[in-house]
Amino acid sequence: MIPLSHYLIVSAILFAIGTAGVFLRRNLITILLSIEIMLNAVNLTFVAFGRFAGDVDGQIITFFVMTVAAAEAAVGLALIIALFRHRESLNPDAFTSLKW
Protein backbone atom coordinates (compact mmCIF):
# COMPACT_ATOMS: atom_id res chain seq x y z
CA MET A 1 0.00 0.00 0.00
CA ILE A 2 1.23 3.50 -0.88
CA PRO A 3 2.04 5.52 2.28
CA LEU A 4 -0.35 8.30 3.22
CA SER A 5 2.32 11.00 2.93
CA HIS A 6 2.70 10.30 -0.82
CA TYR A 7 -0.94 11.16 -1.44
CA LEU A 8 -0.61 14.27 0.72
CA ILE A 9 2.45 15.45 -1.23
CA VAL A 10 0.64 14.99 -4.57
CA SER A 11 -2.33 16.88 -3.16
CA ALA A 12 -0.09 19.70 -1.87
CA ILE A 13 1.60 20.06 -5.26
CA LEU A 14 -1.78 20.17 -7.05
CA PHE A 15 -3.07 22.78 -4.60
CA ALA A 16 0.06 24.90 -5.13
CA ILE A 17 -0.41 24.67 -8.91
CA GLY A 18 -4.01 25.82 -8.53
CA THR A 19 -3.01 28.75 -6.31
CA ALA A 20 -0.27 29.77 -8.73
CA GLY A 21 -2.79 29.63 -11.58
CA VAL A 22 -5.18 32.00 -9.80
CA PHE A 23 -2.41 34.56 -9.30
CA LEU A 24 -0.53 34.18 -12.58
CA ARG A 25 -3.21 33.91 -15.24
CA ARG A 26 -5.10 36.91 -16.59
CA ASN A 27 -8.08 35.07 -17.96
CA LEU A 28 -11.26 34.60 -15.91
CA ILE A 29 -11.92 31.11 -17.34
CA THR A 30 -8.42 29.85 -16.50
CA ILE A 31 -8.79 31.30 -12.99
CA LEU A 32 -12.00 29.29 -12.51
CA LEU A 33 -10.18 26.18 -13.80
CA SER A 34 -7.42 26.78 -11.24
CA ILE A 35 -10.05 26.88 -8.49
CA GLU A 36 -11.30 23.50 -9.74
CA ILE A 37 -7.73 22.15 -9.47
CA MET A 38 -7.57 23.33 -5.85
CA LEU A 39 -10.94 21.73 -5.01
CA ASN A 40 -9.72 18.45 -6.50
CA ALA A 41 -6.49 18.56 -4.52
CA VAL A 42 -8.53 18.88 -1.33
CA ASN A 43 -10.80 16.02 -2.47
CA LEU A 44 -7.74 13.80 -2.84
CA THR A 45 -6.71 14.67 0.73
CA PHE A 46 -10.17 13.81 2.07
CA VAL A 47 -10.30 10.44 0.28
CA ALA A 48 -6.74 9.55 1.35
CA PHE A 49 -7.39 10.42 5.01
CA GLY A 50 -10.72 8.57 4.90
CA ARG A 51 -9.07 5.46 3.47
CA PHE A 52 -6.34 5.45 6.11
CA ALA A 53 -8.83 6.14 8.93
CA GLY A 54 -11.01 3.27 7.73
CA ASP A 55 -14.38 5.01 7.36
CA VAL A 56 -16.48 6.42 4.53
CA ASP A 57 -16.80 10.00 5.80
CA GLY A 58 -13.91 11.11 3.59
CA GLN A 59 -15.74 9.96 0.47
CA ILE A 60 -19.03 11.52 1.59
CA ILE A 61 -17.49 14.94 2.10
CA THR A 62 -15.91 14.58 -1.35
CA PHE A 63 -19.42 14.09 -2.72
CA PHE A 64 -20.50 17.40 -1.12
CA VAL A 65 -17.40 19.20 -2.40
CA MET A 66 -18.24 18.02 -5.93
CA THR A 67 -21.78 19.39 -5.61
CA VAL A 68 -20.50 22.74 -4.39
CA ALA A 69 -17.97 22.76 -7.25
CA ALA A 70 -20.77 22.18 -9.77
CA ALA A 71 -22.82 25.03 -8.29
CA GLU A 72 -19.76 27.28 -8.21
CA ALA A 73 -18.93 26.51 -11.85
CA ALA A 74 -22.50 27.24 -12.97
CA VAL A 75 -22.72 30.60 -11.16
CA GLY A 76 -19.12 31.54 -12.02
CA LEU A 77 -19.59 30.88 -15.70
CA ALA A 78 -22.87 32.84 -15.71
CA LEU A 79 -20.99 35.76 -14.13
CA ILE A 80 -18.26 35.46 -16.78
CA ILE A 81 -20.86 35.58 -19.57
CA ALA A 82 -22.51 38.65 -18.00
CA LEU A 83 -19.13 40.39 -17.58
CA PHE A 84 -18.02 39.53 -21.11
CA ARG A 85 -21.23 41.08 -22.47
CA HIS A 86 -20.34 44.38 -20.81
CA ARG A 87 -16.62 44.68 -21.61
CA GLU A 88 -15.82 42.22 -24.45
CA SER A 89 -12.84 41.07 -22.37
CA LEU A 90 -11.95 38.24 -19.99
CA ASN A 91 -9.02 40.07 -18.40
CA PRO A 92 -9.72 40.58 -14.67
CA ASP A 93 -7.88 43.94 -14.85
CA ALA A 94 -10.68 45.20 -17.10
CA PHE A 95 -13.18 44.95 -14.24
CA THR A 96 -11.70 47.34 -11.69
CA SER A 97 -14.61 49.76 -11.36
CA LEU A 98 -17.64 48.82 -9.30
CA LYS A 99 -20.11 50.71 -11.47
CA TRP A 100 -20.20 51.89 -15.09
Add this chain to the structure above:
Amino acid sequence: MPETLVFYAFSALAIGASTLVIGQRNPMYSVVLLIASFGALSGLYVLLDAPFVAIAQIIIYAGAIMVLFLFVVMLLNAPREDAADYDRSHPLAHPGIGRFGALLATLLIVQLAWALTKVSELKAPVGSRSDGATVSSVLEMGRVLFTRHTFAFEATSVLILVAMVGAVVLARREVSE
Protein backbone atom coordinates in the same frame (compact mmCIF):
# COMPACT_ATOMS: atom_id res chain seq x y z
CA MET B 1 5.64 -3.42 -7.57
CA PRO B 2 2.77 -2.59 -9.97
CA GLU B 3 0.75 -0.56 -7.46
CA THR B 4 3.62 1.86 -6.84
CA LEU B 5 4.19 2.16 -10.58
CA VAL B 6 0.51 2.96 -11.22
CA PHE B 7 0.53 5.52 -8.38
CA TYR B 8 3.54 7.35 -9.79
CA ALA B 9 2.17 7.24 -13.34
CA PHE B 10 -1.20 8.72 -12.31
CA SER B 11 0.43 11.30 -10.01
CA ALA B 12 2.84 12.43 -12.72
CA LEU B 13 -0.03 12.67 -15.22
CA ALA B 14 -2.20 14.70 -12.80
CA ILE B 15 0.60 17.09 -11.84
CA GLY B 16 1.92 17.44 -15.40
CA ALA B 17 -1.50 18.10 -16.91
CA SER B 18 -2.37 20.60 -14.16
CA THR B 19 0.90 22.45 -14.74
CA LEU B 20 0.12 22.66 -18.45
CA VAL B 21 -3.40 23.91 -17.64
CA ILE B 22 -2.03 27.06 -16.03
CA GLY B 23 0.69 27.38 -18.69
CA GLN B 24 -1.66 27.78 -21.64
CA ARG B 25 -2.75 31.12 -23.09
CA ASN B 26 -5.69 29.55 -24.90
CA PRO B 27 -8.44 28.49 -22.45
CA MET B 28 -9.59 25.77 -24.89
CA TYR B 29 -6.38 23.76 -24.37
CA SER B 30 -6.59 24.40 -20.61
CA VAL B 31 -10.05 22.81 -20.39
CA VAL B 32 -9.04 19.72 -22.41
CA LEU B 33 -5.85 19.27 -20.34
CA LEU B 34 -7.84 19.58 -17.11
CA ILE B 35 -10.04 16.68 -18.25
CA ALA B 36 -6.84 14.57 -18.53
CA SER B 37 -5.82 15.68 -15.04
CA PHE B 38 -9.22 14.67 -13.61
CA GLY B 39 -8.95 11.27 -15.31
CA ALA B 40 -5.59 10.67 -13.60
CA LEU B 41 -7.07 11.75 -10.25
CA SER B 42 -9.87 9.25 -10.68
CA GLY B 43 -7.18 6.57 -11.12
CA LEU B 44 -5.72 7.65 -7.76
CA TYR B 45 -9.20 7.26 -6.20
CA VAL B 46 -9.36 3.68 -7.50
CA LEU B 47 -6.00 3.03 -5.79
CA LEU B 48 -7.54 4.41 -2.57
CA ASP B 49 -10.42 1.87 -2.69
CA ALA B 50 -12.96 4.57 -3.58
CA PRO B 51 -14.64 3.34 -6.80
CA PHE B 52 -17.76 5.49 -6.32
CA VAL B 53 -15.74 8.70 -6.03
CA ALA B 54 -13.65 7.65 -9.05
CA ILE B 55 -16.75 7.16 -11.21
CA ALA B 56 -18.37 10.35 -9.88
CA GLN B 57 -15.16 12.21 -10.71
CA ILE B 58 -15.37 11.06 -14.34
CA ILE B 59 -19.13 11.59 -14.73
CA ILE B 60 -19.59 14.83 -12.78
CA TYR B 61 -16.25 16.60 -13.28
CA ALA B 62 -14.97 15.42 -16.64
CA GLY B 63 -18.45 14.80 -18.04
CA ALA B 64 -20.59 17.64 -16.75
CA ILE B 65 -18.56 20.53 -15.32
CA MET B 66 -15.86 20.48 -18.00
CA VAL B 67 -18.45 20.32 -20.78
CA LEU B 68 -20.06 23.40 -19.23
CA PHE B 69 -16.66 25.13 -19.34
CA LEU B 70 -16.15 24.05 -22.96
CA PHE B 71 -19.57 25.44 -23.91
CA VAL B 72 -18.73 28.82 -22.37
CA VAL B 73 -15.26 28.95 -23.97
CA MET B 74 -16.82 28.27 -27.37
CA LEU B 75 -19.76 30.63 -26.74
CA LEU B 76 -17.42 33.52 -25.93
CA ASN B 77 -15.25 32.61 -28.92
CA ALA B 78 -12.26 31.95 -26.62
CA PRO B 79 -10.46 35.27 -26.59
CA ARG B 80 -6.76 34.57 -26.13
CA GLU B 81 -5.01 36.05 -23.16
CA ASP B 82 -3.02 39.13 -24.07
CA ALA B 83 0.14 39.82 -22.09
CA ALA B 84 0.59 43.24 -23.70
CA ASP B 85 -2.28 44.99 -21.93
CA TYR B 86 -0.76 44.44 -18.49
CA ASP B 87 -1.36 47.54 -16.41
CA ARG B 88 2.08 48.84 -15.29
CA SER B 89 0.65 51.82 -13.43
CA HIS B 90 -1.30 49.66 -10.98
CA PRO B 91 -0.17 50.36 -7.38
CA LEU B 92 0.38 46.64 -6.74
CA ALA B 93 2.76 46.35 -9.73
CA HIS B 94 5.53 47.97 -7.68
CA PRO B 95 8.69 45.74 -7.74
CA GLY B 96 9.18 45.96 -3.95
CA ILE B 97 5.78 44.38 -3.36
CA GLY B 98 6.65 41.60 -5.80
CA ARG B 99 9.88 40.85 -3.91
CA PHE B 100 8.00 40.80 -0.60
CA GLY B 101 5.53 38.29 -2.09
CA ALA B 102 8.38 36.12 -3.39
CA LEU B 103 9.92 36.16 0.11
CA LEU B 104 6.63 35.05 1.67
CA ALA B 105 6.27 32.26 -0.93
CA THR B 106 9.80 31.00 -0.19
CA LEU B 107 9.02 31.07 3.54
CA LEU B 108 5.87 29.01 2.90
CA ILE B 109 7.82 26.42 0.87
CA VAL B 110 10.43 26.11 3.65
CA GLN B 111 7.68 25.67 6.24
CA LEU B 112 5.91 23.00 4.15
CA ALA B 113 9.16 21.09 3.53
CA TRP B 114 9.94 21.24 7.25
CA ALA B 115 6.45 19.98 8.11
CA LEU B 116 6.74 17.11 5.61
CA THR B 117 10.01 15.91 7.16
CA LYS B 118 8.19 15.68 10.52
CA VAL B 119 5.39 13.49 9.13
CA SER B 120 5.60 9.93 10.40
CA GLU B 121 5.20 7.35 7.65
CA LEU B 122 1.75 5.77 7.72
CA LYS B 123 2.01 2.74 5.48
CA ALA B 124 -1.13 0.85 6.46
CA PRO B 125 -4.62 2.05 7.41
CA VAL B 126 -5.39 2.58 11.09
CA GLY B 127 -8.81 2.47 12.72
CA SER B 128 -11.24 -0.27 13.65
CA ARG B 129 -12.12 -1.48 10.14
CA SER B 130 -8.86 -1.10 8.28
CA ASP B 131 -9.30 -3.87 5.69
CA GLY B 132 -10.87 -1.52 3.16
CA ALA B 133 -14.06 -3.57 2.84
CA THR B 134 -16.30 -0.91 4.39
CA VAL B 135 -14.51 1.97 2.68
CA SER B 136 -15.07 0.66 -0.84
CA SER B 137 -18.67 -0.36 -0.18
CA VAL B 138 -21.20 1.88 -1.94
CA LEU B 139 -23.92 0.34 0.25
CA GLU B 140 -22.19 1.53 3.41
CA MET B 141 -21.65 4.96 1.86
CA GLY B 142 -25.32 5.34 0.98
CA ARG B 143 -26.37 4.20 4.45
CA VAL B 144 -24.15 6.80 6.16
CA LEU B 145 -25.16 9.51 3.67
CA PHE B 146 -28.88 9.07 4.32
CA THR B 147 -28.67 8.60 8.09
CA ARG B 148 -25.88 10.68 9.61
CA HIS B 149 -25.62 13.31 6.86
CA THR B 150 -29.29 13.71 5.88
CA PHE B 151 -29.41 17.42 6.65
CA ALA B 152 -26.29 18.16 4.60
CA PHE B 153 -27.73 16.11 1.73
CA GLU B 154 -31.02 18.03 1.76
CA ALA B 155 -29.17 21.34 2.09
CA THR B 156 -27.17 20.38 -1.00
CA SER B 157 -30.36 20.06 -3.05
CA VAL B 158 -31.39 23.58 -1.99
CA LEU B 159 -27.90 24.81 -2.94
CA ILE B 160 -28.22 23.29 -6.42
CA LEU B 161 -31.63 24.93 -6.87
CA VAL B 162 -30.27 28.33 -5.78
CA ALA B 163 -27.28 27.95 -8.11
CA MET B 164 -29.57 27.05 -11.02
CA VAL B 165 -31.84 30.06 -10.48
CA GLY B 166 -28.80 32.31 -9.91
CA ALA B 167 -27.11 31.19 -13.11
CA VAL B 168 -30.28 31.81 -15.14
CA VAL B 169 -30.78 35.28 -13.63
CA LEU B 170 -27.11 36.30 -14.06
CA ALA B 171 -26.72 35.12 -17.64
CA ARG B 172 -30.06 36.54 -18.80
CA ARG B 173 -29.87 39.17 -21.49
CA GLU B 174 -31.41 42.40 -20.26
CA VAL B 175 -34.31 43.53 -22.41
CA SER B 176 -34.14 47.26 -23.00
CA GLU B 177 -37.46 48.92 -23.73
